[in-house]
Amino acid sequence: MADRYRAESTLSDRGQTAIPSSIRKHLGLEGGGKIEYEIDEAGQVVIRPKPEAAVPVSDEADPALRPFLSLLEQDIEQSPTRLEPMASDFVAVAIAIAGSWQNLVEFDPNSFDFTDDDAAELSDLFAEIEAEEAGT
Structure with a gap:
C-alpha cells in the first residue's frame, strides 16, 4: 500500500478553506492556480490541479499583432x-533543430524553455550560414 499523508484545514462560515501548504506543494499549485474536484466511484473526493487550457491567439492576447500583420500585408501588396x-x-x-519537417510544422513555442544560450548558439549558426552563402 502506498504511503498516505493527511492534512486538515478549517472550513469558514462561507464554505471556504485554505489548502495546506504541504498539499499545495505536492500538487504543484501556486497562487492563482486552479484545482478541480471529482467524486470517484467509491465516493472519495479527488482534488487535482486543473490543466491549463491553451490560450487562443487573438488581438487581445497581443495588441500589436493585428497592426503588424496589416503592415506586412500592405508591404507585400505594394512590393x-x-x-x-x-x-x-x-x-x-530549422528542420534539424525540430527533428523533422512534421515537428517543424506542428511546433509549439511554449513546449520548451528557450534560453539566452540557445539564442546565442542559433545566432552563431545562422552567421556561419550567411558567411558561407556570401563566400559562394
Whole structure:
C-alpha cells in the first residue's frame, strides 16, 4: 500500500478553506492556480490541479499583432517582387533543430524553455550560414 499523508484545514462560515501548504506543494499549485474536484466511484473526493487550457491567439492576447500583420500585408501588396523564398540552408537548419519537417510544422513555442544560450548558439549558426552563402 502506498504511503498516505493527511492534512486538515478549517472550513469558514462561507464554505471556504485554505489548502495546506504541504498539499499545495505536492500538487504543484501556486497562487492563482486552479484545482478541480471529482467524486470517484467509491465516493472519495479527488482534488487535482486543473490543466491549463491553451490560450487562443487573438488581438487581445497581443495588441500589436493585428497592426503588424496589416503592415506586412500592405508591404507585400505594394512590393511583391521583394519577397524572397527562405534559403534552403535556413530551412535545413530549422528542420534539424525540430527533428523533422512534421515537428517543424506542428511546433509549439511554449513546449520548451528557450534560453539566452540557445539564442546565442542559433545566432552563431545562422552567421556561419550567411558567411558561407556570401563566400559562394
